[in-house]
Amino acid sequence: MASTEVFPLEISERDILNEANECPVDRPVETQPLSQEHAFAFWQKDIPQPYWDLTGAEIIERIAEARRKLGSRAIVLGHHYQREDIIQFADLRGDSFKLAQWASQQEQAEYIVFCGVHFMAEAADILSKPHQKVILPNMSAGCSMADMADPDDVYAAWDELQAAGLTGIIPVTYMNSAASLKAFCGKNGGIVCTSSNARKVLEWAFEHGRQVLFFPDQHLGRNTALKLGIPLEEMAVWDYTLPFGSLGGSTAEQLERSRVILWKGHCSVHNRFSVAQVEAARKRYPDVTVLVHPECRMEVVQAADLDGSTEFISKTIAEASAGSKWAVGTEINLVSRLARENPDKLVFCLDPVVCPCSTMYRIHPAYLCWALESLAEGRVVNHLVVEEETARWAKIALERMLAVR
Numbered sequence: 001m002a003s004t005e006v007f008p009l010e011i012s013e014r015d016i017l018n019e020a021n022e023c024p025v026d027r028p029v030e031t032q033p034l035s036q037e038h039a040f041a042f043w044q045k046d047i048p049q050p051y052w053d054l055t056g057a058e059i060i061e062r063i064a065e066a067r068r069k070l071g072s073r074a075i076v077l078g079h080h081y082q083r084e085d086i087i088q089f090a091d092l093r094g095d096s097f098k099l100a101q102w103a104s105q106q107e108q109a110e111y112i113v114f115c116g117v118h119f120m121a122e123a124a125d126i127l128s129k130p131h132q133k134v135i136l137p138n139m140s141a142g143c144s145m146a147d148m149a150d151p152d153d154v155y156a157a158w159d160e161l162q163a164a165g166l167t168g169i170i171p172v173t174y175m176n177s178a179a180s181l182k183a184f185c186g187k188n189g190g191i192v193c194t195s196s197n198a199r200k201v202l203e204w205a206f207e208h209g210r211q212v213l214f215f216p217d218q219h220l221g222r223n224t225a226l227k228l229g230i231p232l233e234e235m236a237v238w239d240y241t242l243p244f245g246s247l248g249g250s251t252a253e254q255l256e257r258s259r260v261i262l263w264k265g266h267c268s269v270h271n272r273f274s275v276a277q278v279e280a281a282r283k284r285y286p287d288v289t290v291l292v293h294p295e296c297r298m299e300v301v302q303a304a305d306l307d308g309s310t311e312f313i314s315k316t317i318a319e320a321s322a323g324s325k326w327a328v329g330t331e332i333n334l335v336s337r338l339a340r341e342n343p344d345k346l347v348f349c350l351d352p353v354v355c356p357c358s359t360m361y362r363i364h365p366a367y368l369c370w371a372l373e374s375l376a377e378g379r380v381v382n383h384l385v386v387e388e389e390t391a392r393w394a395k396i397a398l399e400r401m402l403a404v405r
């Protein structure tokens with residue numbers, strides 16, 4: 001029934017083009033029925049039709065009932081970038097790695113319902129115990145940055161680099177990547193990093209090899225390498241859109257003298273922040289502290305006072321003195337939450353019209369309701385499973401990261 005239903009709204013070409021530009025932060029905080037979410041037509045459609053028109057109040061009541069039935073058999077995780085109407089149901093909120101680690105320690109939990117995006121649920125599955133099942137409420141919740149590193153493109157780039165005689169390269173993948181790329185790093189002497197530990201991981205990589213291939217986020221890679229004192233002249237950018245044989249747009253000599261080869265990926269959310277926004281914040285509030293995520297572009301990070309992971313941003317603002325002012329360059333749901341939770345400080349987003357992460361936003365409460373009610377009725381929907389061999393190698397790369405001090 002549900003998968004064959006035709007969604008009733010008419011969607012124009014403009015709607016399609018503007019899905020990523022939907023900016024619901026200025027709308028009421030209350031949950032809108034799923035069918036009134038403008039971009040629903042592009043999301044996972046096999047959610048049964050009765051869920052499409054549930055009101056916020058109905059969803060809250062039904063989620064509470066499903067959770068009561070499930071008890072400690074299910075836990076709900078909420079990434080920092082999830083909307084408020086999802087975070088209210090989360091047993092724990094945090095960054096992807098913290099959530100995955102915590103979930104694996106909740107041995108009583110048979111179901112880990114991960115309100116985040118695809119690569120996060122994969123990581124949770126890799127780290128989970130054999131009796132645990134990871135559920136991603138909406139399978140179409142992906143990550144545009146992770147999608148910029150298609151595994152086949154990375155394997156092809158690796159082959160090109162080897163054929164060009166560059167050996168001793170350590171592959172380093174950001175957590176925001178497919179499980180198969182984490183496995184690739186595991187197999188090839190590489191490692192995973194998060195935005196919290198990227199510097200230590202790069203130091204580890206240089207203890208084990210002469211060069212690093214860093215993917216998918218060029219900005220995190222560049223910002224971290226600069227902190228290690230590696231000049232821009234010793235970094236190359238690998239343009240994965242160029243045909244095989246193009247060496248990613250560099251010459252063999254340029255690649256040979258590069259210590260870091262940066263995959264040309266980026267986060268569409270953090271790419272929007274600009275130096276002009278930093279300057280505008282300083283002009284408006286001369287005593288403001290500008291704090292950005294290292295997925296922002298190099299010039300933005302350099303113009304800021306501080307940069308760090310979502311955990312770092314949250315902790316820094318929570319511990320700041322009353323009356324302090326913070327211009328924050330990260331996803332708007334987290335910034336808005338920090339502003340609400342720190343009423344004694346001024347916390348605002350660097351970009352006054354910044355959009356939420358449009359793929360995170362696909363976890364509408366109706367999907368969570370559907371997933372939990374299905375579990376309560378003994379049906380497992382949206383069970384995310386990483387293939388065994390992939391999980392084994394990916395875990396090796398993750399364990400190398402955990403061993404880095």
Ligand code: SF4
Nearest residue numbers: 143144145267269357
């Ligand atoms: S904020 Fe950026 S990196 Fe994070 S999930 Fe969204 S697109 Fe991916």
